[in-house]
Amino acid sequence: xxxxxxxxxxxxxxxxxxxxxxxxxxxxxxxxxxxxxxxxxxxxxxxxxxxxxxxxxxxxxxxxxxxxxxxxxxxxxxxxxxxxxxxxxxxxxxxxxxxxxxxxxx
Amino acid sequence: xxxxxxxxxxxxxxxxxxxxxxxxxxxxxxxxxxxxxxxxxxxxxxxxxxxxxxxxxxxxxxxxxxxxxxxxxxxxxxxxxxxxxxxxxxxxxxxxxxxxxxxxxxxxxxxxxxxxxxxxxxxxxxxxxxxxxxxxxxxxxxxxxxxxxxxxxxxxxxxxxxxxxxxxxxxxxxxxxxxxxxxxxxxxxxxxxxxxxxxxxxxxxxxxxxxxxxxxxxxxxxxxxxxxxxxxxxxxxxxxxxxxxxxxxxxxxxxxxxxxxxxxxxxxxxxxxxxxxxxxxxxxxxxxxxxxxxxxxxxxxxxxxxxxxxxxxxxxxxxxxxxxxxxxxxxxxxxxxxxxxxxxxxxxxxxxxxxxxxxxxxxxxxxxxxxxxxxxxxxxxxxxxxxxxxxxxxxxxxxxxxxxxxxxxxxxxxxxxxxxxxxxxxxxxxxxxxxxxxxxxxxxxxxxxxxxxxxxxxxxxxxxxxxxxxxxxxxxxxxxxxxxxxxxxxxxxxxxxxxxxxxxxxxxxxxxxxxxxxxxxxxxxxxxxxxxxxxxxxxxxxxxxxxxxxxxxxxxxxxxxxxxxxxxxxxxxxxxxxxxxxxxxxxxxxxxxxxxxxxxxxxxxxxxxxxxxxxxxxxxxxxxxxxxx
Numbered sequence: 091x092x093x094x095x096x097x098x099x100x101x102x103x104x105x106x107x108x109x110x111x112x113x114x115x116x117x118x119x120x121x122x123x124x125x126x127x128x129x130x131x132x133x134x135x136x137x138x139x140x141x142x143x144x145x146x147x148x149x150x151x152x153x154x155x156x157x158x159x160x161x162x163x164x165x166x167x168x169x170x171x172x173x174x175x176x177x178x179x180x181x182x183x184x185x186x187x188x189x190x191x192x193x194x195x196x
Numbered sequence: 197x198x199x200x201x202x203x204x205x206x207x208x209x210x211x212x213x214x215x216x217x218x219x220x221x222x223x224x225x226x227x228x229x230x231x232x233x234x235x236x237x238x239x240x241x242x243x244x245x246x247x248x249x250x251x252x253x254x255x256x257x258x259x260x261x262x263x264x265x266x267x268x269x270x271x272x273x274x275x276x277x278x279x280x281x282x283x284x285x286x287x288x289x290x291x292x293x294x295x296x297x298x299x300x301x302x303x304x305x306x307x308x309x310x311x312x313x314x315x316x317x318x319x320x321x322x323x324x325x326x327x328x329x330x331x332x333x334x335x336x337x338x339x340x341x342x343x344x345x346x347x348x349x350x351x352x353x354x355x356x357x358x359x360x361x362x363x364x365x366x367x368x369x370x371x372x373x374x375x376x377x378x379x380x381x382x383x384x385x386x387x388x389x390x391x392x393x394x395x396x397x398x399x400x401x402x403x404x405x406x407x408x409x410x411x412x413x414x415x416x417x418x419x420x421x422x423x424x425x426x427x428x429x430x431x432x433x434x435x436x437x438x439x440x441x442x443x444x445x446x447x448x449x450x451x452x453x454x455x456x457x458x459x460x461x462x463x464x465x466x467x468x469x470x471x472x473x474x475x476x477x478x479x480x481x482x483x484x485x486x487x488x489x490x491x492x493x494x495x496x497x498x499x500x501x502x503x504x505x506x507x508x509x510x511x512x513x514x515x516x517x518x519x520x521x522x523x524x525x526x527x528x529x530x531x532x533x534x535x536x537x538x539x540x541x542x543x544x545x546x547x548x549x550x551x552x553x554x555x556x557x558x559x560x561x562x563x564x565x566x567x568x569x570x571x572x573x574x575x576x577x578x579x580x581x582x583x584x585x586x587x588x589x590x591x592x593x594x595x596x597x598x599x600x601x602x603x604x605x606x607x608x609x610x611x612x613x614x615x616x617x618x619x620x621x622x623x624x625x626x627x628x629x630x631x632x633x634x635x636x637x638x639x640x641x642x643x644x645x646x647x648x649x650x651x652x653x654x655x656x657x658x659x660x661x662x663x664x665x666x667x668x669x670x671x672x673x674x675x676x677x678x679x680x681x682x683x684x685x686x687x688x689x690x691x692x693x694x695x696x697x698x699x700x701x702x703x704x705x706x707x708x709x710x711x712x713x714x715x716x717x718x719x720x721x722x723x724x725x726x727x728x729x730x731x732x733x734x735x736x737x738x739x740x741x742x743x744x745x746x747x748x749x750x751x752x753x754x755x756x757x758x759x760x761x762x763x764x765x766x767x768x769x770x771x772x773x774x775x776x777x778x779x780x781x782x783x784x785x786x787x788x789x790x791x792x793x794x795x796x797x798x799x800x801x802x803x804x805x806x807x808x809x810x811x812x813x814x815x816x817x818x819x820x821x822x823x824x825x
Contacts, residue, residue: 118807192801 103144110137124176124186128169135165197246197257197278205242205286206276206325208235212318220311229301232314236297236321240290247283256280256685258331258395265334269390277331277394281530281686285328285462288534292454292541293321295657299545300446302653303552313353313444320346324455328462333382333392336463340378340427343456344371350451351443363439370436374426378463381419385470388412398469398688410474417470417477424460430518431488434511435751441503445548448503453510453544454537461517461533465526469688472524482522482606486613489515491748493620497627498744500731501558502547505628509584510540512617516599519614525602527672527683532599534679535591535668539580542661546577549650549658550632554643560631561730562643567633569647572655574633576662581629583665585622585713588706591668597709598674604705615712622716630724631731638730674702 110133117130139158146154180186212235220228250256256279264274297317304313320343327339345368352364382392389397424430429437440452451457464471464481471478489512496508513536520529551558553570567574583592596618603611637644649655672679723729746752798805 115811119804119811122804188803191803 100144100148103140107137107141107144110134110140122187122189124179124188127188128172128176132165132169135161197249197254199257199259199276199278201242202246202276202278202329203259205239205246205290206322206329208239209318209322209325211235213315213322216311216315216318220315223311225301225305225310228311228314229297232318233294233297233301235318236290237294239321239325240287240294243283243286243290246278247287250280250283251682260331270386272334272392273331275331275335275393276326276329278329279686280682281462281465282329284530284534284682286325288537289321289324289328289455292537292661293317293324293450295660296446296450296454296541296545299449299548299654299657300444302651303446303548304444307444309353313350316346316349316353317447317450320350320451320456324459327459331393331395333378333385333394336466337375337378337382340423340459341375343451343459344368344375344427347371347440347451347456350447351440353443353447357442360442363436363442367436367440370433371426374423374433377419377422377426379419379423381416381421381423384412384416384419388416394466397467401469401473402688410476413470414474414477417467417474418480420463420467421477421481424463424518425484426460427463428457428460428514428518429511430460430515431484431491432750434488434492435747435754437511438504438507438747441501441507445503445544445551448507449541449544449548452507453540457510457514458517458533458537461514461521461529464518464521465530465687468524468526468686471521472689478522478524480522482519482603482610485515485518485520485522486603486610486617487515488512489519489617490613490620491515493617493624495744495747496624497620498731498741499624500560502550502560502563502628502632503544503558505560505624506540506543506547509543509621509625510536512621513540513584516596516614516617519610520599520602523602523606524689525599526687526689527677527680528595528598528602530683531672531679532595534671535583535595535665538661538668539583539590539592539665542576542580542658542665543584545654545658545661546573546580549573549654550577552650552654553647554639555646557639557643560628562639563632563637564635564639565633565637566647570633570649572649572658576655576658577633578629579662580665581625583668585625585717586618586709587713588710589669591665591670593710594669594673597706598672600709601702601705604701615709618709619712619716622713623720626717626720627724630720634725635728 114130114132114134114137117133118127121127121130139161142154142158142161146152146158176186179191183190212232215223215231216228223231246254256277258275258277260273260275262274263271265272297314300313300317304310307313323339323342323346325339327336327343330336330339348364348368351367352361354360385397386392389400391397391400426433437452437457441448443452471481492508492511492515496505496512499505499508513532517529517532517536520526520532549570550563550566550573553566553573554563557563579590583590586593586596588594600611600614600618603614637647671677743749
């Protein structure tokens with residue numbers, strides 16, 4: 091079977107992953123909606139996952155893919171907690187605009 | 197010697213101090229008085245038993261508790277040495293201490309801090325005992341500092357009065373000056389001999405030829421002598437003693453007349469074998485002693501405070517003792533220490549009885565005519581005054597006369613100074629007696645109605661001391677001196693330990709001394725009884741007297757030469773250096789505070805900003821780690 095990296099080179103994966111990561115970063119920086127920021131974080135995570143899988147294949151080493159499974163599991167847990175926090179924030183202040191979260195300011 | 201018994205005697209006053217300090221307030225005045233007096237009394241009895249044992253041939257004993265300091269070749273014992281000299285001193289310290297404790301139970305009875313007074317007094321006796329029994333210079337120094345501390349505490353006993361506090365501080369600080377000399381002397385001796393144990397030093401001197409130069413030994417003896425001038429109130433460090441009269445009168449009697457101030461004489465007598473090797477220092481001691489005797493006696497002529505007169509008299513008598521020490525006549529000095537302790541304690545306690553009766557008045561101009569109302573006080577006071585003036589056959593005559601005889605044989609000029617001081621002594625003592633006890637009472641009507649003889653607890657010690665002042669001279673009458681034989685083992689220079697041959701010269705000298713004393717008394721009689729003269733206010737005295745009233749301006753000179761420059765220097769540092777350092781420190785604090793205040797503003801709670809900074813930061817780290825290198 092022809093190796094998948096022979097069809098699409100490793101560079102392309104790196105470019106895509108950088109692109110995804112940057113989208114995540116700018117999403118975090120420019121959006122004020124906590125859910126959208128969450129999604130941006132997930133995009134960044136997935137950018138990293140993509141890179142891990144690509145290099146795992148490139149080095150013909152399964153370790154990278156194992157890491158990805160872990161990352162996905164942790165990300166799922168994180169999302170569960172994060173969304174729960176967001177729900178309770180919304181219940182308390184009626185909004186999930188992060189500019190309004192200033193109660194702990196010193 | 198029974199060291200167990202003596203250890204008990206030593207620890208009893210300490211026990212009394214602890215009991216009075218921790219339980220004194222709840223025990224009540226009667227119990228406190230009994231506890232403190234009986235501890236000293238038992239110590240006295242034990243000492244007396246040991247004294248008798250020593251007379252019957254018991255050997256002087258060194259009792260080492262443990263090795264105190266051991267550095268390289270040097271070993272310093274924590275030990276006590278019970279020999280003729282220390283037992284003698286213990287005997288009169290505890291003996292007079294007992295009497296004064298009894299006296300104080302009545303004298304201090306109305307004081308709120310009764311228990312505190314007695315705990316200090318017990319502590320003093322303890323430290324005094326350590327001072328005289330310590331087996332080396334460092335042990336002696338413990339006692340030396342301890343009695344200084346107690347002196348400080350007791351001078352400032354009525355601490356609400358700022359003048360008294362100042363007097364206490366003055367006494368302590370002036371003593372510190374002397375203590376420096378003591379320490380230097382100790383260190384030099386340790387360097388020369390490798391030991392500071394009295395007996396060991398003496399053995400080294402007797403059996404080994406060290407080849408030490410007199411110059412180095414002189415440094416040591418001079419240092420010790422300076423220590424002695426501080427504690428025993430000699431020129432130039434004597435000004436603290438008159439001020440020390442701020443303390444309660446029993447304290448003046450015990451500490452500042454009978455016992456503590458004789459510590460300097462004890463020190464020099466203890467180290468006599470070294471002082472004998474340094475004749476220059478000995479001569480200096482004699483000169484300083486004679487000068488002190490003269491200066492203090494002349495100041496005493498014009499004092500109007502009854503206790504101040506006695507204080508200067510003490511300084512003057514101590515000067516005579518130092519003169520004897522300077523001539524190498526240690527046993528004569530010790531003799532005068534003992535007789536002086538008797539009559540001066542009696543005089544101080546008598547003055548306390550007078551002060552007590554007039555309700556705290558100390559100015560002799562407001563006294564007079566007390567001999568009718570206070571018979572016992574008057575008689576004991578008169579006896580002691582005769583004794584200190586040197587009228588035969590009272591104790592003071594023998595001891596003072598022996599000092600003057602020695603002086604006559606050694607140095608005529610100092611003999612004249614000493615004799616003149618004795619004549620002055622007779623004059624000012626009888627000026628005191630006549631002003632206090634004769635003529636009409638010059639105080640207020642209220643005081644006059646209140647006049648009374650003091651209670652038995654006060655008159656009993658007076659009577660005992662007066663009897664001792666009469667018969668005390670018997671321990672060393674010319675020709676067959678018990679004291680000289682007793683002290684012979686501790687005084688290495690035996691040439692002078694033998695009593696003087698009594699020739700025509702000696703009898704003439706005695707006659708001169710007695711006539712001199714009678715002249716002094718006569719002048720006082722003419723002035724204060726016949727002419728009923730009463731001293732005028734201090735500000736109105738003419739010419740030379742003014743100099744005496746102002747105590748030769750010595751205090752003012754010290755004030756000008758030492759205190760003011762120090763204050764000025766202190767003020768300079770406070771105003772300038774302190775301001776500089778303080779400014780630097782608070783400036784740094786201000787800058788740090790201001791910086792953090794500004795930095796605080798960036799934490800404005802804006803999550804977007806935090807994230808932005810976070811991303812920038814991570815990017816910067818990435819750039820630095822992977823791209824810049």
